[in-house]
Structures are given as structure tokens and as C-alpha cells.
Amino acid sequence: MISLQHIKSPKPEDLPSELEGLRMTKQRREVLAIILGERDHPTANDVYVRAQNRMPTISLATVYNCLEALVSHHIVRQVNFERESSRYCPNLEDHCHFQDEESGIIHDVIFKKGVKLEDFLELPQGTEINHLEISLKGRIGSE
Amino acid sequence: MISLQHIKSPKPEDLPSELEGLRMTKQRREVLAIILGERDHPTANDVYVRAQNRMPTISLATVYNCLEALVSHHIVRQVNFERESSRYCPNLEDHCHFQDEESGIIHDVIFKKGVKLEDFLELPQGTEINHLEISLKGRIGSE
DNA sequence: ATCGGAATTAGAATAATTCCAATTTCTACT
DNA sequence: AGTAGAAATTGGAATTATTCTAATTCCGAT
Ligand SMILES: [Mn+2]
Ligand SMILES: [Mn+2]
Ligand SMILES: [Zn+2]
Ligand SMILES: [Zn+2]
Secondary structure, three states: OOOHHHOOOOOHHHOOOEEOOEEOOHHHHHHHHHHHHOOOOOEHHHHHHHHHHHOOOOOHHHHHHHHHHHHHOOOOEEEOOOOOOOEEEOOOOOEEEEEEOOOOOEEEEEEOOOOOHHHHEOOOOOOEEEEEEEEEEEEOOOO | OOOHHHOOOOOHHHOOOEEOOEEOOHHHHHHHHHHHHOOOOOEHHHHHHHHHHHOOOOOHHHHHHHHHHHHHOOOOEEEOOOOOOOEEEOOOOOEEEEEEOOOOOEEEEEEOOOOOHHHHEOOOOOOEEEEEEEEEEEEOOOO
């Protein structure tokens, strides 16, 4: 059995009927397939627009509902840059995000092998981290 | 001459008439004094409510204008946690933020001495970072 | 086939923030 | 001091991402 992460562009109908205890409805499958397919960190509205191709009657509210369900079941990740609209990421590995200010494109950035939070942050001991988000903005080297 | 960072609770009238090339108007001084005073990462609305004590006619639009001016002149920092409303921080040192999910209180977290971004992130070489935000959520150790 | 809970839907509501146009305040210059 | 122009402030309207609501539809279990 192969993890979803390694299927590049699954057709919605190839997705299982349940994931992480979440019932995969037609709409949730469609939304998930879009996020897994083009790995470009789409916004809810991006997903909505793309979903309408194959599913013209899907509603934006449903897209939001699906995203919320997928995120809370840890099937996709929500990504935030300052006050911009949230984006969604299929990469469940530990990673953070870099937005190229020129193109707006968001790139995954992974941590150096074996790095722990406590290695670079002065955390009061005993602190339990439940959520971590690192967002970078800048320019890609052009030399 | 002492940096603003070290004045615990400056009275607005003690603030200079210009900072970082930004003209310090009555309203901007008031907003800045509030942020420097109670170092609790207030939201724009928090600032608005507090400002009304000494300046009952200040408007929320002005508070937003002042905050935007102070942030863009690097006099205060804007802090974001997911989709919550922005908060403002007077600490200009390199640091990030931890929100205690129990109390909602936000704590400054500093980096370990001498740590560089490239030490823990696999950044494509040549990348120029203009902006970095690290936000943590969790619980404070209670043993 | 039917029941009951869960999901979807359209549209209204919310809330943070930004925009706008009118007014006030400053600053610089006579 | 008096004044013109620029910049800042103001109240209210607009915007926009997201959430809520209530009605309908769907689906899996009996
Ligand atoms: Mn989580
Ligand atoms: Mn900056
Ligand atoms: Zn990602
Ligand atoms: Zn801070």
C-alpha cells in the first residue's frame, strides 16, 4: 500500500472511501484530489474554481467545509502568510513555506536533518508545542 | 540616549516628534505608548479601546493607520497567528511568538545565541529572506 | 425501502481590515 | 502672525475571507 503523498495526481474516484476516520464523500474526494494534484498551495477559492470543472454544482461553502474536515483530520495542511487568504498543502512532512515575492509562488522548505525546535529556540522548559508555523518571504537568488 | 525598547512605559508626550523618519503625531504617539506600555501584544481593537481613555475622539481607522505607519517604519512589529486578528509587538529583537492555548497569552521566544536560518532550514542557496514569521501554539509545562 | 444522521447547498451574516471623501492639523514659508 | 499646501485624521461605507443558518439531499445501516 502506497501513501497518498506518493500518488502524484490521483483521480478522485481512486481515493478510498474513508481516510483518517473521515468519510470521503464525492466532494471531499474532489477537493482532496485537486490539492494532491497540482501541488501549488491553492486558496479555498482556487480549489472552488478548479472543482467546478468536474463538479459544476459544488458550492463554495462545501469547499470550505471539506477543507476544514481535511485539515482537522490531518489529511492536508493549512498554510498562512500574514493576512492573506489561507492556502492548502498536501505535504504532511515536517516543513515550512517560502513565498517568492516576485512570482507569488509558494515553495516547501524542509528542515535540516535531525534539527529539533529546542536546538534553535529558547523555549521555557516544559513547553508543549501543538502547532508550529514558519512562513518566509523573499526572493529567489538570480545570479 | 536610550532606545525606546528600554523605556518601560513612556508617556506619549515623552516620545520624540519623529522616529525612523516617521512624523510622530499625537495619535501615533498614543498608539505607540500603548504598545510599549503594556507589552501584551494587543490587537488593533485592543489598542483602540485603550487609546480612548486618554483620547476619546480617536477613531479606529486612525488606529489602523497609525499601526500601519509604525509597522512599515519598523517601529513596531505585526504578529499573526493563523487567521486571528493581527497583534502588535514592541520588541524589535529577532524573536518569534508562542501562544499559550490555555490563557491565550502570547510570549516572546528568542532564538538560541548565534543561530542562523540556514542552520536549520534547507533553503535553496541564493535565497534572500525579507520577512520571517514563526508562530507556535501549545501549553506551558505544568509539572 | 425506509430511517436518521451527516453532508451539501445557497444565501445571509460576521468581522477584520481597507477605502473614501470631507475635515482638521501641521509645516513651511512669507 | 497669517496662509497655502501637504499630510493626517475621521466617520462611515465598502471589501473580502470566512462562518453561519436553515432547508434539502445524500448515504449507510437496518
Ligand atoms: Mn493540527
Ligand atoms: Mn518588514
Ligand atoms: Zn507545503
Ligand atoms: Zn513579540
